[in-house]
Amino acid sequence: xxxxxxxxxxxxxxxxxxxxxxxxxRGFLTWxxxxxxxxxxxxxxxxxxxVLFDLDMQGDETLEFISAWKKQSPGTCVIVESTSGxxxxxxxxxxHGADGFLVKPFSLxxxxxxxxx
Numbered sequence: 001x002x003x004x005x006x007x008x009x010x011x012x013x014x015x016x017x018x019x020x021x022x023x024x025x026r027g028f029l030t031w032x033x034x035x036x037x038x039x040x041x042x043x044x045x046x047x048x049x050x051v052l053f054d055l056d057m058q059g060d061e062t063l064e065f066i067s068a069w070k071k072q073s074p075g076t077c078v079i080v081e082s083t084s085g086x087x088x089x090x091x092x093x094x095x096h097g098a099d100g101f102l103v104k105p106f107s108l109x110x111x112x113x114x115x116x117x
Contacts, residue, residue, distance in 0.1 A: 047073040
């Protein structure tokens with residue numbers, strides 16, 4: 001049986017560690033990165049089940065990462081998170097292939113509810 005895997009791309013160290021522990025405690029193989037560029041080659045190599053992606057990182061390239069990840073690994077569930085809750089930005093993320101979104105701060109339960117769907 002293959003363990004579920006997740007890549008967490010989050011620039012906030014405390015949140016990144018909290019998310020890592022939450023996924024590991026639920027049995028996920030977990031990798032964390034502070035920036036998308038580092039994670040890009042890992043997504044290509046591992047084809048994780050989930051990518052949890054901090055949309056607050058700077059630049060429009062963040063949306064391009066989502067598109068690239070979905071192209072490289074179409075079965076990967078990409079969930080974006082953002083502090084702003086900017087409806088336009090979240091809409092763009094969904095158009096680029098995100099499967100769900102969360103507005104920070106969030107409880108961990110919605111992440112696992114999205115994954116159970």
